[in-house]
Amino acid sequence: MNTSGVTLRLLDKADKEILKLPRTVKGAFFDFQHKFKANPYTTGLKLQQLKGDSRLWSARVSADYRALLLRLADDDWLIVSVKDRKDVYDRLSYGVNHVTGGIEYVDLEVVEESVLRRLHAAPPAPAAEPVKTQELFADWSDTQLSDLGVAEPLLPVIRTLTTEDQLLGLIEYAPQLTGEVLLALFDGKSFDEVLDQVTTPVAATEPVDTEDFQAAAQRPATVVTTSDEALREALEGGDFGRWKVFLHPTQAKLVERRYSGPARVGGGPGTGKTIVALHRVRHLVRQLPPGRDKPVLLTTYNKNLAADLRSRLLELGGEELVARVDVSHVDQLALRAVREAEPGSSKQAIDDSQAVREWRALLDELGEDGWDPEFLHDEWTQVILGQAVATRADYFRARRAGRGRSITRAERAEIWQLAERFAQRLDRLGRQTWDQVAERAARLEIGREQRILSIARQREEAGGLDNVHLQDGSGGWLRYRYRHIVVDEAQDLRPAHWKMLRAMAPREADDLFLVGDTHQRIYKNQVTLGSLGINIRGRSSKLSLSYRTTRQILRSALDVLGETSYDDLDGSEETLAGYRSVLSGRPPAGHSFPDWAQEREGIAALIMQWDDNPELRIPHEQIAICVPTNAMAAEVGYTLGLHGIRPVEIRADGPHGDGGVHIGTMFRFKGLEYQRMIIAGVTDGLVPRDAVNRLRSSDPVRFRHEMQRARSLLFVAATRARDSVDIFWHGTPSPFLGQSLTAEG
Numbered sequence: 146m147n148t149s150g151v152t153l154r155l156l157d158k159a160d161k162e163i164l165k166l167p168r169t170v171k172g173a174f175f176d177f178q179h180k181f182k183a184n185p186y187t188t189g190l191k192l193q194q195l196k197g198d199s200r201l202w203s204a205r206v207s208a209d210y211r212a213l214l215l216r217l218a219d220d221d222w223l224i225v226s227v228k229d230r231k232d233v234y235d236r237l238s239y240g241v242n243h244v245t246g247g248i249e250y251v252d253l254e255v256v257e258e259s260v261l262r263r264l265h266a267a268p269p270a271p272a273a274e275p276v277k278t279q280e281l282f283a284d285w286s287d288t289q290l291s292d293l294g295v296a297e298p299l300l301p302v303i304r305t306l307t308t309e310d311q312l313l314g315l316i317e318y319a320p321q322l323t324g325e326v327l328l329a330l331f332d333g334k335s336f337d338e339v340l341d342q343v344t345t346p347v348a349a350t351e352p353v354d355t356e357d358f359q360a361a362a363q364r365p366a367t368v369v370t371t372s373d374e375a376l377r378e379a380l381e382g383g384d385f386g387r388w389k390v391f392l393h394p395t396q397a398k399l400v401e402r403r404y405s406g407p408a409r410v411g412g413g414p415g416t417g418k419t420i421v422a423l424h425r426v427r428h429l430v431r432q433l434p435p436g437r438d439k440p441v442l443l444t445t446y447n448k449n450l451a452a453d454l455r456s457r458l459l460e461l462g463g464e465e466l467v468a469r470v471d472v473s474h475v476d477q478l479a480l481r482a483v484r485e486a487e488p489g490s491s492k493q494a495i496d497d498s499q500a501v502r503e504w505r506a507l508l509d510e511l512g513e514d515g516w517d518p519e520f521l522h523d524e525w526t527q528v529i530l531g532q533a534v535a536t537r538a539d540y541f542r543a544r545r546a547g548r549g550r551s552i553t554r555a556e557r558a559e560i561w562q563l564a565e566r567f568a569q570r571l572d573r574l575g576r577q578t579w580d581q582v583a584e585r586a587a588r589l590e591i592g593r594e595q596r597i598l599s600i601a602r603q604r605e606e607a608g609g610l611d612n613v614h615l616q617d618g619s620g621g622w623l624r625y626r627y628r629h630i631v632v633d634e635a636q637d638l639r640p641a642h643w644k645m646l647r648a649m650a651p652r653e654a655d656d657l658f659l660v661g662d663t664h665q666r667i668y669k670n671q672v673t674l675g676s677l678g679i680n681i682r683g684r685s686s687k688l689s690l691s692y693r694t695t696r697q698i699l700r701s702a703l704d705v706l707g708e709t710s711y712d713d714l715d716g717s718e719e720t721l722a723g724y725r726s727v728l729s730g731r732p733p734a735g736h737s738f739p740d741w742a743q744e745r746e747g748i749a750a751l752i753m754q755w756d757d758n759p760e761l762r763i764p765h766e767q768i769a770i771c772v773p774t775n776a777m778a779a780e781v782g783y784t785l786g787l788h789g790i791r792p793v794e795i796r797a798d799g800p801h802g803d804g805g806v807h808i809g810t811m812f813r814f815k816g817l818e819y820q821r822m823i824i825a826g827v828t829d830g831l832v833p834r835d836a837v838n839r840l841r842s843s844d845p846v847r848f849r850h851e852m853q854r855a856r857s858l859l860f861v862a863a864t865r866a867r868d869s870v871d872i873f874w875h876g877t878p879s880p881f882l883g884q885s886l887t888a889e890g
Contacts, residue, residue: 157368225250244294246349247366259314342723365394407657408684414864415693418660440628479586583641590648635661689723695730704883733870745784767820822866
C-alpha cells in the first residue's frame, strides 16, 4: 500500500507501449513504480525536468529506459510513455483536448515514422501510369477537424496522408478520439454525423480549462489507472485484462450513470456491451450497504453464457464481488421460482426442438395434416403463453401482431383445442417446455409483487406500522428478490421472462439495466418492453466502436444484414449507424466447391496450410468452424480427424475438450470470439434453409421474420472473428453473401 501520498497514474496506450518492451525492462518497470510511489526523489530514479518544458519529466526505469511523466500537481504524476533513453528528447506533444477535456500525448516523431513506413511499404505505381495523390482530408479545414476533437499537433501530419495504410499508421499512435474521427470521415460520414456519433458522446459537459491538467486527469476522457494490481492486469491480463482497467469514456459514463428507471444499452458485436454490464454490476455492488445477501442479479439467456459471465465477474472483482451477485441464466431462475412454489413437481423441461417433435407426434396421432407443427408451437408460445392467455375467450381477443398469417375465428377455436390437448399430453408425459416454466414463474412473481405492494399500502394506511398477521398469512416477511437486475443478451429473452424480471425488483432508480443487440437475435422472441411494464424511453444508449472485429470483416458482415429493418425492443427501429472499428486486417475470403465432401477437404487443407507457415500458425483453439446443422458439424469433425486435426465440439454448455479446432452450429457461437473463423456450408438451401424459402408465398410475415433470423445468425458468426473470416460453400452460394464475401481468396 502506498503511504507516501504520491499518486502515480498510467495513461491509456502507454500500457501497450510497455507491453512491447523486453521482459527484463517490464520487470524493472514494476520495481520502478513501487520506488517512485515511495519517494520520487530517490537518487537512483534520477527524476529530472526536461529542458524547456514546464511539465514533462523523466525518471530512470533501467540503465537504458526512462519513464516520461507529466506532473499534474505536487505529488500527482502521470506516466505517458516509457522510452529508450536516447529517444527521450524526441518531438513530444501533450495537452488537454479542448472538446473532451482529457489529457492527450503524442510522440510526433513516432507518428511520422509510422506514416512514412506505410508509404514505403506500398508497391510503387508503374512508371507509365503516374498516379495523382489526393490528400485524404482535403475537404475538411483545420478548424473543422479541431472542432471534432482531432489533436491539433497532428494536423500537419494529417495533411500529408494520401492512403488508408498511412491513415492506419497514424491511428496506431494517435489519441483515441483523433483516430475515431479520422476513420469516420474516411468512411464517408459527414461532419454532422461524426460530430453526433463520435465526438458529442465523449465531449465534456462543462467548460474546459486546457491549462488545468489535474482537473483533466479526473475526466472520463483521460483513461488512466492508478493501482498496482490494475496496472499488472492491464499489462499481463490479455484483452480482458485491459478491459478490466481501461473503459472507453462512453462506456464509463454508462456504467456510472444514475438512471431513474430501466435503461438499455445497444450496440453492434464487439462494442463491449457485456463488459459494460459487468462493470455496471460492480458499480451497483459498490453502492450497497454491507451485508451477506445477493441483491444484484446478473442474468442472460443460456447456461453457457451465464457461466462465462460468472467467470469474468470473478476476474473483475474476486469472491468479494461475486458473493453479492446472483449469476443465473434466466430459465434456471424461472425454474427455481416454480420449484420454490411447487416443491413436489418433478417435470422434465424440454427445449423448443423437442416441443416441436411432440407437436408433430400429437398431430400424427390425431390425423391432423392441415397444421404446421412449428406454426402451432410459435402460436402457443408467443401468443397463448406469451400473453398469459388463460381462456378460450381471451384467446379470441388476443393480439397477434407480427405473427403473419391471419386466422379465422373457427381456426382460433381449433388451435385452442389443440393447445389444450398439447398441454395435457406434456402433463401426462411428465414434461414441460421452458416457455411454460417462464410463464408460470412470471405469474408467481407478479403475485408475489402484488402482495408486497398490498403490504406496503396497508403499512402506509397504518401510519408506518407493520401488520404482523398479514405478514404471517403471506408466508413470511416478503421482500423483493433483488434490488438491481442486469441482463446480458437482452434481445433473446421471452416475454414471460421480462414479466418475471420486472416483478423481481422494486420500480425504483437503477432497477433494470439491459444490454443487447437485436441484429444478433437468434431466437424468435420479439418483444416490446413497454407493453410488458418495462419503460426504457429516454434511457436508451448505443455503443458503436468495435474492439474485436476488423474494418474489413465489419463491412462484409454489415452487408449480410442487407436492408432489413430491426426493432429496438420497444416498438421503434434500431440501426447500426456509426458502427465502426479502428482495427485493420485482410478482407474475408470466399472458397467455392462443387460438393460438400470437397468443401470439407478444402477446410482441412486451409488449416494445414496455416500450420505449415510459421507466420500464419496459431493455436488450434483460436480457430473455429461454424456450420448450419449438427450433422454437418459431425462430418467436418470426422474429415479433420482423418487429416490429424483434432476437432472439439461446442455444445450447449461450451467446448468439450481442449487444444483442438472448435466446431459447432451457428447457434453455439453467440458470446464467443476467435482469431480466425471458418463459416462453412453457406449454401443456398442451407443458409437460409429451404423450409424458410417455402414460406415466401404461404406466410410472408413469417418468411420475413425467419429470413431476418437467418441473416442475424450469419452476422453473429462472421463477427466472432478478430483477425480473419473464410467463407466456404458448395454449389450455389447463399443469397446473403454479397460480392465482398463471395470473392475467391
